[in-house]
Amino acid sequence: MKKAASARRAAPAKKTASGKEPASTTKGASAKKAAKGAAVKKAPAAKKVAVAPKKATARIKGTAPARTVVHPPGDESRTALVRRARRINRELAEVFPYAHPELDFENPFQLVVATVLSAQTTDLRVNQTTPSLFAKYPTPEDLSAANPEEVEEILRPCGFFRAKTKSVIGLSKALVEDFGGEVPGRLEDLVKLPGVGRKTAFVVLGNAFGRPGITVDTHFQRLVRRWRWTGESDPDKIEAAVGALFPKSDWTDLSHHVIWHGRRICHARKPACGACPIAPLCPAYGEGETDPEKAKKLLKYEKGGFPGQRLKPPQAYLDAGGTPAPPLGAG
Template identity: 90%
Template sequence: MKKTTSGKKTAAGRPAPAEGAPVGGAARARTAGDSPRGESRTALVRRARRINRELAEVYPYAHPELDFDSPFQLLVATVLSAQTTDLRVNQTTPALFARYPTPEDLAAADPEEVEDILRPCGFFRAKTRSVIGLSKALAEEFGGEVPGRLEDLVKLPGVGRKTAFVVLGNAFGRPGITVDTHFQRLVRRWRWTDETDPDKIEAAVGALFPKSDWTDLSHHVIWHGRRICHARKPACGACPIAPLCPAYGEGETDPEKAKKLLKYEKGGFPGQRLRPPQAYLDAGGKPAPPLGATG
């Protein structure tokens, strides 16, 4: 089996990359989108789990970024989050839940009044139909309670597998993989799967991890996609998993330039322990293995 380190030490005392590890720019051994050369199924599983372990260190408090106090609130907020930001949803739902605190209340609401509240979220007419519709279904078919089964959740208006798994994983503690746009983008960049259908992605990635890891894995990947591994300009030079990423170099590799691409609030963002970009490089300025990597 090919070793992942060269035996040399970096300036930080970590193993230096092996020959052939990605080095940045045109000189890197792998081009964006290529699978690691000769990677076996066993190696893929190990690499995927190492990526998740490293992301768990970087985002130890990763969680749903939608505000909620009950399964009903999480369900509605997740439906509203389509085609908009979690921040916008969090700014909108307090007024919605203050006026309509229960499924029964929202089921009986005047659609025009709900539309006025949801207007900032975009697609407010369609979203109004969905949240009123799912509220009626909850009131009429489930006694005003959010069901804790996938097969029941996906029958509700506006609720698909992605929304259902958000609710199951975070309101009921039942493992699930949330395949949103960030998740799809990153797992394909990491060559965990070549699938494009969300259901097939869910199955392929789920097979790489214990079921108990699925919910936290989803949070780690989504947080990383929002903060570092962006769609258009990923911050490769500030990425903690650069040595494990076949797409390293698709984005900015210069540490200082990459640092400017990071998306976070002043003073950092909640639950993140992002090391400075230089911490991911060896003495020669090349990506070093993640902290704690054992090869």
Template identity: 75%
Template sequence: MTAAADSAVSEQAPRKTSTARARASRKPESRLAMVRRARRINRELAELYPYAHPELDFENPFQLLVATVLSAQTTDLRVNQTTPALFAAYPTPEDLAAADPEELEQILRPTGFFRAKARALLGLSAALRDTFGGEVPGRLEDLVTLPGVGRKTANVVLGNAFGVPGLTVDTHFQRLVHRFGWTTAKEPEKIEQDVMAIFPKSEWTMVSHRLIFHGRRMCHARRPACGVCPIAPLCPSYGEGETDPEKAKKLLKYEMAGGPGQRLKPPPGFPGKAAPPLEVE
């Protein structure tokens, strides 16, 4: 763990018994109190992850769009290990649209579901070429017309390639907003609407990055590291995971555990190591 990360998690969560008793005696939370708590959680996460960023390597909107489509059902790390060869072979939508399907599939094989992903990339590249002049559109209503592109992917591209605020409602985001008690909605679009109503529009993209970072590093699906979580006093779900600080510390991942992140080319200020390239068998 880096010195900064170690310092951030050193103020360990309260003991489970006292916290459970305190929460059991709480009155129902008002809407105003929830919004204030949510915004404080966001501020705490901003201090914990001042370097939060999209974890896909990209140099332009086209690369981010393709990488985001490829990230379905796999890790950002595996996508980042695959896209250098992909973009070296097909640097533009026109190039990718003209790719041989079998050759494209072989490049995409490490990401899983490579045949479906190859079809999606061929289709969206052809649409970019034929409908949008070879450029990635900067409007959500245009992006979602592309094969393989839904609201989540569109918001990733808009927020990180065009500076248009949006929420990325992925599995980590959904898990954390439910644990934090920000919404009880199950449908991604309703979750998006509920969380948008809590934060100023200018915060939407960074709220997404911070929640996803926290979900990947500390607030895991099966065993969240409650015992070293700095926002434990603000979390109504504290105690779902490991509350012993020493055991919880062993559950941390990526730079929080002293390891590399997911990007082969991490942005300036990232405290961890660069991820390794794909090993060629």
């Protein structure tokens, strides 16, 4: 009996007529080997992706942090886009409640001239130049009759001074001859003036006449494309696309908010992502410096303070726990 039991335990697997083991037996062994090999292989390391913090590092006191990181997917719906765009504008309005045109002016004539002069230079440079210009030529009548060489000498620091001299004298003559020496308050009239395009016209309409308009400058174009509000590159098409996302009453302030943000935080070459108050809403987060401390060093402000209030450093406006300063001239 013991020999018979041993024989049964030692009996080899049955073979087919060809002398090979059944397929089920070989398949089972192969599957076990494959499973064993898979178990010892290490899973590939996951690629690190920059993720915006749920709470931005550059906040002003009292601003509620974003609840979730809502970077838009490629198939973001129209409704979701509108909501995100308007939320960005609300966030920027809290960070820059004092946003305004950074060109100094006292009347529509000074504003239109200053805006024409601001092409290819900084607002700060224009503000350093226009006091002398307006002191000598305070009205369109005065500037239209000016000696071009004398005007060129005043405008030389602004760059392209010959072309700009021709434009400001030309627009002054047009104001005197066609509009009785007054700056018109209609878009179709403003764009007829030498050196005045839609961008300049909307600056004048929005800030001198209180009529809503979107100012599509280089900062505005860069940011709305980064935020995926539009994929257009033509300024007129950008204006139409962005204007459709907001009520008309928001257009002028929206322009100020976006331009201020582009000049101070969301720079062209190296945006300060780690100090950005709208990082959780930005699909381009990670293009710039994400480390909060390093990002703070990228914030730009005028000598002596943050633009809009020349007494305090930018941390007074942007750091967590900071308090927004009063508008320029207040206090």
